[in-house]
Amino acid sequence: MSAAVSPTTVIRLYSGPLSMFGMKAEIALLEKGIAAQVQMVPFAMKTLYQPKHPEVARINPKAQVPVLLHDGLEIFDSTQIFEYLEDIAPEPPLWPREPKDRARARLLELKSDEVFFPPVIRLMGLQQTPDDPAAVAAREACAGYYAEIEAALGNRDWLAGPYTYADIAFYMAQIFADRMGAPMPRTAPRLIAWRARMTERPAVARVAGAMARYLISQGRPVPGFMQPFA
Numbered sequence: 001m002s003a004a005v006s007p008t009t010v011i012r013l014y015s016g017p018l019s020m021f022g023m024k025a026e027i028a029l030l031e032k033g034i035a036a037q038v039q040m041v042p043f044a045m046k047t048l049y050q051p052k053h054p055e056v057a058r059i060n061p062k063a064q065v066p067v068l069l070h071d072g073l074e075i076f077d078s079t080q081i082f083e084y085l086e087d088i089a090p091e092p093p094l095w096p097r098e099p100k101d102r103a104r105a106r107l108l109e110l111k112s113d114e115v116f117f118p119p120v121i122r123l124m125g126l127q128q129t130p131d132d133p134a135a136v137a138a139r140e141a142c143a144g145y146y147a148e149i150e151a152a153l154g155n156r157d158w159l160a161g162p163y164t165y166a167d168i169a170f171y172m173a174q175i176f177a178d179r180m181g182a183p184m185p186r187t188a189p190r191l192i193a194w195r196a197r198m199t200e201r202p203a204v205a206r207v208a209g210a211m212a213r214y215l216i217s218q219g220r221p222v223p224g225f226m227q228p229f230a
């Protein structure tokens with residue numbers, strides 16, 4: 001548990017019912033055993049995040065979730081939130097201890113958000129035109145990344161050695177890739193087994209389960225591996 005977090009100072013996290021980045025932070029809080037008030041900002045499939053939640057707009061110049069408030073501190077960005085949680089609640093560690101392993105894990109977490117996910121964002125705008133060369137290229141980029149991570153995973157259970165924030169980030173990103181037509185291929189059996197291990201973690205199941213139920217409430221399809229939550 002998180003002995004470093006005073007029980008008198010409650011953490012508030014602003015997230016969204018379909019926010020990949022917000023859910024990264026939600027999973028991390030649960031993995032750390034940190035009690036927090038998680039508040040969902042207004043979100044709808046048609047209007048997305050408009051109107052912006054006033055606290056999110058005030059704190060984050062990009063007006064994006066997640067935003068975290070704790071005892072006078074106001075921060076945003078899922079990776080910044082990971083770093084803060086690690087500082088206030090070092091146990092259980094979610095970064096490796098050894099510096100080079102830690103650096104590799106941080107790089108993997110960054111690559112998940114900034115290398116793997118941008119083609120997924122492009123696919124979001126190309127759902128009606130899946131044969132568009134830009135959509136084909138985006139799916140190819142995802143496939144290339146899956147192949148790279150499959151090869152790097154080897155016989156390890158987790159992406160960076162121990163279970164880390166890198167696993168949380170890639171799990172969330174691949175949910176959206178699956179939803180946008182770039183699922184993990186059968187040619188990546190180690191990754192598929194990794195995803196099953198992730199899905200079994202109570203913290204992951206709780207957050208991904210809420211997302212699955214939200215998708216169903218909106219009449220949207222749920223990825224096959226999330227069906228047990230539905």
Ligand SMILES: N[C@@H](CCC(=O)N[C@@H](CS)C(=O)NCC(=O)O)C(=O)O
Pocket residue numbers: 016018019020021022049062063064065066076077078079113
């Ligand atoms: N790099 C940021 C990305 C945050 C982000 O893109 N948040 C999305 C929701 S998943 C958002 O609030 N989008 C609303 C907008 O951009 O207007 C992070 O890691 O937190």
